[in-house]
Amino acid sequence: MIRISNTMTRTKEDFVPLTPGEVRMYVCGVTVYDYSHIGHARFAMVFDVIRRYLTFKGYRVTFVRNYTDIDDRIIKRANDGGVTAREFAERFITAEREDMASLGVLAPDIDPKATEHVAEMIDLIGCLVAGGHAYPVEGDVYFAISSFPSYGRLSGKNLDDLLAGARVEVDERKRDPRDFALWKGAKPGEPSWDSPWGPGRPGWHIECSAMAMKYLGASFDLHGGGEDLIFPHHECELAQAEACTGKPFARYWIHNGMVNMGKEKMSKSLGNTLSIREIVKRHSPDTLRLWVLGTHYRNLIEWSEERVEESKRALERLTRLLHDAAAVRAGGAPAALPPTFAEFRPRFEKAMDDDFNTSQALGVLFDFGRALADARDRGAGNPGAFVAGVDELVQLSRVLGLFGGGAAMDGPPPEVQRLLSARAEARARRDFKRGDEIRDEIARLGWLVEDTPAGPRLTPKGR
RNA sequence: GGCGGCGUAGCCAAGUGGCUAAGGCGGAGGUCUGCAAAACCUCUACUCAGCGGUUCGAAUCCGCUCGCCGCCUCCA
Known part of the structure; x- marks a missing residue:
């Protein structure tokens, strides 16, 4: 039984999918106005591993991760660069796909773009307006917080605190300062789409509600993202979806911890980022993955070149075994997995079942590595068993996305x-x-x- | 101010009521070796930020104190 820390309930719960044997998961992807950074690398690897593990456990997984390809910063930077917002966004979508591939992150089953789902968003907004959950004002449409009493449940905020926070933007046209935009009326020089409320473009949160429901249904299993999205993004996304359908949206909310640059969060807005394309020049995808997975996905990681170097050295312990096995395999006959190596798979699964505890799972893999090295050094007795053991180690490692590329096992030129x-x-x-x-x-x-x-x-x- | 999280060996990091507190990096000694490296063996936290409390028993639960971080505004 897999257990998952659910942000909604703040407890670790047994994972029971809505449809037996199937998992539908939606993960909020990036806004494509710049190159992806190490924080995105962590986020992508974390959900990549969750997806791989669920698949390993026999679930049929549908994995959706979106691109936010329309927003203020995209429009501004595109204008500055003299290109259309679409061209600008496409450039970074391409870059993001390259970056993810370079990290060994599997492509999602579906990676929808916001701009290609405006019709669905307009339908959803229409549903909310019709149901009294949203109201148009001068070409904008706002979600009426007061119409959705459970707003704040996911992030653990109560509505009064939000008001007291006083950081909410003041807009006289809103009925309540906490109401948020579903549709933004077009301003001059901005890309826009026609809608029943006039030309404009969607608000940020509505895209994910619309796309998640289009591809996964009104209710689905897992919803993920960085913990910085819990509020307001996921809170709003949830409110929009449930206010329209009346059905529970995602069952389990999973949020990954941030990557800090020193004591501060790595963030595009803070300008303290290190891009993926920069870092893969210095470190292999397996090294970076080991670095990321060494810490539980919910905890903070501080970026450190030294820690990554340590991961590299640790990884070498395992890759050496792979090479030794390749050398032995050339001459030896294959053998069944001997009983002495059979304990590691269940231990690995036990660790991963417990809220995807990759740190503990890696500990199992290193224990396995030590047992294999010992078997190798003790002798010529049974090389087939050693090879079988290494194959098992590789299989388990691949569940974490390690050794996916052949490079780790390629022979010398x-x-x-x-x-x-x-x-x-x-x-x-x-x-x-x-x-x-x-x-x-x-x-x-x-x-x-x-x-x-x-x-x-x-x-x-x-x- | 509100909400949430964290503080475990030199460093990184699991463990969240009860066998010897995983694993990695680093370090020390040994075996092996032309040298080196690797590998293997042994050692490297009587103790889990501090102080109280609950309990037969706590790193693990509760309270307080100190330190750090995130969210409350675009953010993975």
């Missing part, structure tokens, strides 16, 4: 092989000076040579 042979000859002549020189040459090509009782071993030096 011919040049390195040649050098290795030359070194073996030199060492046979006891010309260790030459041997060490060749070892350095191989190192420059990115491979580490180690002499073991069974002969030299090659491992790629990680990023």
Whole structure:
């Protein structure tokens, strides 16, 4: 039984999908007005792992992650750059897809864009107006907070506190300062769509309500996003959907913790971001993933180049096993998974079942790695069992999105092989000076040579 | 001011009522080795921010204090 921390109830609950064997999940994606940063990388990896694990457990998962491709900043930056908002947004959607692929994050089943669902949003707004939950004013349409008493339930706010907060924008035309825009009347120079309330564009929150319900139905299982979206975005999204349909929206709300830059949240608005495309130049996707998954998804992570370097070293422990297995596999016969290696899968699942505890799951994988290394070193006895064990380790690792690319297991290029042979000859002549020189040459090509009782071993030096 | 979260070894980080407080990085010693590296073995928190309380028993529950962070405004 999978247990999930549900933001709505603030407790860990048994996960029971609406339809047995199926999971429908919606995750709020990014607003595409700039390159994605490490915070987005974490968020994407977290939900990627949740999706992979649910799939691993046998659920048929439908995973939707949207693009917000119309908003104030997109319009402004597009105007500044002399391109249309659409062109501008498309550029960053393309970039985002490249970034996610470079991190080994699987593409969503559906990745809808807000601008392609304006009709659905207009229908939803129409439903809210008809039901008395929204009202038009001079080309805008606002959601009437007072018509939805449970507003504030998700974020744990009460309506009075929101007023007292005094940070709510003052707009005389709103019936209540806490009301929020569903539809914004067009201003000169802005892209707009026709609607029953005049030309304009959708408010931020309405897009997710409309798209989630279009692809997943009025009620679905999981809704995710960064914890900074709990209020107001998810609160509003929920209110809009439920006010119209009268049905419960998402059953479980999952929110990931932030990535801090020093003591401060990494955020586009604070300008303290580090882009994904910058960071993948320095670190492999597996290294970054290990860094992210080492901390439980709800906790804060502080960005640190040093911590990532540590993750790299830890990862090398596992990749070495993969290479050793590849070397053994070439000659050995396959074997069944021996009983000594059978304990790790259940332990791994137990950790992941408990609110996707990747930190603990990784601990299991490292324990597994130690058992495998021990088996390898103890002997020539049963190489097939060692290979079977490593295969099992890889299978479990892939549930976390590790070792998905073949690169981790690719053999050395011919040049390195040649050098290795030359070194073996030199060492046979006891010309260790030459041997060490060749070892350095191989190192420059990115491979580490180690002499073991069974002969030299090659491992790629990680990023 | 309101709401929420965090504080565990040198560093990172699980664990949230009861066997020896996971795992990673770093460090120390040993075996192995031409050297190196890796691997393996052993060691590295009598203690969980502090102080009280509940309990047969608490890192885990409750209260207070201190420190840090997030949200309440666009944000993953």
